[in-house]
Amino acid sequence: MSATRLLVLGIVRGYGRAHGYRVGSDLLSWGADEWANVKWGSIYHALRRLTADGFLLDHDDVPGRTDYELTERGEAEFQRLLRDALRRPNPRPDLIGAALAMLPSLPRADAVRLLRERLAALEATRDKARAQVEGWADPPHVRELFGLWESTAAGGAEWTRGLIERLERGDYPMAGEPDSPGTPGSWPDLL
Structure with a gap:
């Protein structure tokens, strides 16, 4: 399993539609380059691969910029990766880190x-x-x-x-609860 795949799918899911720079900026602002070894090249590679595998749709509405959107297959893959990373202990900390980043989903x-x-x-x-x-x-x-x-x-x-x-005890808003960032497309537009 790849933490990068989980994180990329999760960020695109969170925004509903996101371009590669936004995905990378979010991941690097979370320090994922350190705890998940995420680099710009691996982000763009994951976006291309996830699109080729049918997990993302690409949109070229703005010249020079590609936006990505999760497909139904992408949602299923995201849920599978997230659930596996949460339930299965792994000696690599990047997988549980990615799962925690997406926990409210x-x-x-x-x-x-x-x-x-x-x-x-x-x-x-x-x-x-x-x-x-x-x-x-x-x-x-x-x-x-x-x-x-x-x-x-x-x-x-x-x-x-x-x-x-x-x-x-109710810490952290989770999917289906008020103020949860776990619903697809629910992340605030910060850029």
Whole structure:
């Protein structure tokens, strides 16, 4: 899965229609060049590829500028990528970062359910790594690897529990709720 694909689809979805410069400006203003390794070239490549794959429509109404719009297939792909990134722990932080950036696109109950799946997977990973730490003999330094996995999964589980609690108490407007930025085309026009 590509965090860039998820982010590009999400930004186009958020605005309803957006040009490449707007997509790139938003992503870079969020620091996605650092946490998701998003670069200008990867943004334009993703826009071309997503258009070729039928996830975006391109519009050349303004000379020298191409605007993009999500198709039905694009909405389905966005939802698939978002839900997978939220539910499945991955050692790469760019995927959960992309999912968090697009979190309000989901109804609250869906987000909580997906995060509970993530939590269960993290707890299982933590428990497995703990058993490996306790049962490992030779070479002894490899135990550190399992300790790292245990610690990483435990920290991820703790953070996930906290996010679930915040969502359950009503933090952050989610899709279908007042003031939610989660509806397609609902993002304010800032440029």
